[in-house]
Amino acid sequence: MQMDLRASDAGGAAFAPLVVLELATHAKEEAVTWLLGRIRDDERNGGAELLVQQLQIGGRDDQKTNPNVFLVGSTWHRLLRGAEEVGLFKEFHDGSMRGFTFSNRERFRDFQGDGDGFLSAAECQYIIKHELDTLRARDEAHVPGYPKAKLYPGKSIIRRLQSHSILVQVFPLHDKEELKRLSFSWYRRIKLSFQPLDDIRHYFGEGLALYFGFLEYFTFALVPMALVGIPYYLFDWENYDKYVLIAVFNLVWSTVFLEVWKRCSATLAYGWGTLSRKMAFEEPRPGFHGVLGLNPVTGREEPIYPNAKRQLRIYLVSVPFVLLCLYLSLHVMMIYFSMEVWALSAYEAEPGVLSSVLLFVPSIVYAVVIEAMNLAYRYAAEFLTDWENHRLESSYQNHLVLKVLVFNFVNCFASLFYIAFVMQDMVLLRQSLATLLITSQILNQIMEAFLPYWLQRRRNKKAHRRVWRVMGDKELPFREQVQLEADMSTYLGTFDDYLEQFLLFGYVSLFSCVYPLAAVLVVLNNVTEVYSDAFKMCHVFKRPFSVPAANIGVWQLAFETMSVIAVVTNCALIGLSPQVQAYFPESDTHLILMVVSVEHVLLAFKCILAFVIPDVPKxxxxxxxxxxxxxxxxxxxxxxxxxxxxxxxxx
Missing domain, CATH: 1.20.5 (Single alpha-helices involved in coiled-coils or other helix-helix interfaces)
Known part of the structure; x- marks a missing residue:
């Protein structure tokens, strides 16, 4: 890790600033003094033993000054001991990945001198975040100056300050030189090559690197589908029913795709030292509340919330609300079909250019409504999941993912299922799928590429004008750089990114046999997605803390569930094909039995393939x-x- 900027602690020790700690402008002086004392105090006294320097930056309205902004860093000795505490895995001298220990530090590869450069920037900032999060209350009854901010022995101080809005934000600083090098190799050059995943992991951590690794893998895996789909689309445009072969190819592809990704993910995670790394004991979420009690595992006093009460909230409020939203989604879908009938009748009554264009209006309007409903539901789902009062962040995320996936799946795909299996209109299915996919991608590109780029340019121009008024035409100073980063948007994680890829995977795996260009459109979308997401991570969002990850988590299960649904859907589409129905002219029962049998064989094939192909390479x-x-x-x-x-x- 290299940082050109230097700061000095109150004791005069020089250090590289890694993390910014911003408290509220009106924070009580005694609370600030108490917090800084705990951060600087020795570990044996319950402190974090970190280095801190105060930094005054302009307020949000550029008129006031916030005196409660602090730079946090550490000595290399402390970072190396922290690396052992958080359980980092590093490459040993024999080439294996082993848990780092401070006593054996010199036996690890790339460890030289005092260890400068041994840890990546993301690892150093993750260690500091861990040390801040594990600051525990001792005998204090409340935060000094805030009688209502109660403290319990063993309770995380940082989380308590965040829940009472005394601590505004904690974020890691960008390294401008390293960021410039990463940007050049990542997105500043248009090139047909793999992403620098090791460099992304070194700068942003394993969680984000795995997302970009999955995005890259998904894009390359779609190329065979696109190559098969282009000639099929060009030469069989009018033959809507001849999709059996491409449906079979779709089935095999969706199965092999996910099994091979598990191996790629395991290979990446092993090289990054997270495959066999044990996750730290989870602390309660900052927003978790309840009656003070004793944790039976840790023996610490902390809020306790009855699980029965949480289950009542889930099944009596959250589940009915989700079902109501699904009903509204289906109701909107029926309105869309009414619009389709109206547009078709208008075209049949008076064929022409205007009426032919009118045929696409219902699908475009419906696609826009789908995106708006998904966005509105997302906020409602977050509110409900927060109201359920989950103790752990992992439990919160799992319940949120489940709510969002169920609604998005129904909202995005219900109309396509209705057209395919109720109306059995393959012409309308192809038209609707194309319109939904193209419209959603256009909206996503506007929201994810053009809008962030425009906002970033405006923000940078404003910051440079402010600096120019004070200093003239000089390089942006460190103080202004901190303020610029403090005002940036906070990156909320890879949730929305994985959700987008999940829906795109659904469009391709479920119905692309009737619209083979779906894979081509998704490839083009993902290529631009790589560059737009890379730009946002480097210039639009604050630098996120590293998130150690061995895989893509619950999203792996979500994609596998979609692949199972794809087997059923494609088998049903094959059964509806006139090519197959011609073999069963007299009995629909035999046709149904054949489709069900093939479906079961393919599901069994998926299970066998999952067993034969190990998730971790030999x-x-x-x-x-x-x-x-x-x-x-x-x-x-x-x-x-x-x-x-x-x-x-x-x-």
Whole structure:
């Protein structure tokens, strides 16, 4: 890790500023003094043992000054001890990935001198965030100066300050030189090559690098679908019913795609040291509240909320609300079909250019309404999930993902299922799928590419004008750079990014057999998505803290569920094809039995394929097993040594 900027602690120690801590402008002086004291205090006294410097920057209205902005850093000795505490895995001298220990630091590859450069910037900032989050209340009854901000022994101080809006934000600083190098290799050059995933991981952490790795893998995996779909679309444009072969190809592709990704994900995670890394014990969310009680696991006092009460909120409020939203979505869908009938009748009554264009209006309007409903529902789902009062962030995210996925799936795909299996109109299905996909991609590109670029240019111009008035035409100083980053939007994680890819995967895997250009459109969308997302991460959002991840989490299950639905859907579409129905002219029952049998065979094939293709490559399995064997042998030797020493001590 390299940082050209230097700061000095109150004790005079120089350090590289890594994290910004911003408290409210009106924060009480005694609270600020108490917090800084706990951050600087030794570990043996319950402190974080970090270095802090105050930095005054302009307020949000550029008129006031916030004195409660602080730069946080650390010595290398403290960072290396923190690396052991958080359980970082680094490459050992024999090439294996092992849990880092401070006592054996010199046996790890790339460790030289005092360890400068051994840890990545993302790892250093993650360690500081961890140390701040694990600051515990001791015997304080409340935050100094805030009698209503109660503190409990063992409770996280930072989370309590955040929940009472005393602490405004904590964010890691950008390294301008390193960011410039990453930007040049990532998105500033238009090139047909792989993304610099190791550099992305080094700067932003494993969670974000895995998302871009999945986005890249998904895009390349779509190329065979696109290559098959283009000639099919060009030469069979009028033959809407000849889609059996491409449906079969679709089935195989959606199955192999996810199984191979698991192996790619495991390979990346092993090289980054997160595959076998144990996750730290989860702390309660900042917004979690309840009656003070004793945690049976940690023995600490913390808010306790009855699980039965939470379940009542989920099943008596959240579930009915989701069902109501699904009903409204289906009602809007029926309005869309009424508009389709009206447009078709207008075209049949008076054929012409205007009436032919009118045929596409209902689908375009419906696509826009779908995006608006998805956005509105997202806010409602977040409110409900927060109201359910989940203790852990992982539980909160799982419930939020489930709510959002169910609604988005119904809202985006219900009309297509209705057209395909109720109306059985393949012409309308192709037209609706094309319109929904193209319209949603245009809206996404406006929201994710053009709008962030425009906002970033306006923000930078405003910042440079402010600096020019004060200093003239000079390089942006560090103080102004901190303010610029403080005013940037906060990156809320990869939730929306994975959700977008999930819906695109659904469009391709479910119905692309009747509109083969769907894969081509998704490839084009994802290529621009890589560049727009890279630009936003580097210049629009605050730098996010690293999130250690071994895989894409619950989204893997979501994609696998979609692939199972794709098997059922494509088998049903094959059964509706006149090519297949011609073999069963007299009995629909035989046709249905055939479709169901093929569907079960393909589902069994998916299960066999998942069993045959291991999630972790063989060579990585061997390395992990070898490491476990060495750990067991070392434990045996330790016990033998303790047993040999014990009799002597007894004598």
């Amino acid at each position: 060579q990585i399995q061997i390395k992990l097993a070898h490491l476990e064997f060495e750990s067991l042998e070392a434990l045996k030797k330790k016990k033998i040594l303790e047993a040999a020493v014990q009799p002597k001590s007894d004598e």
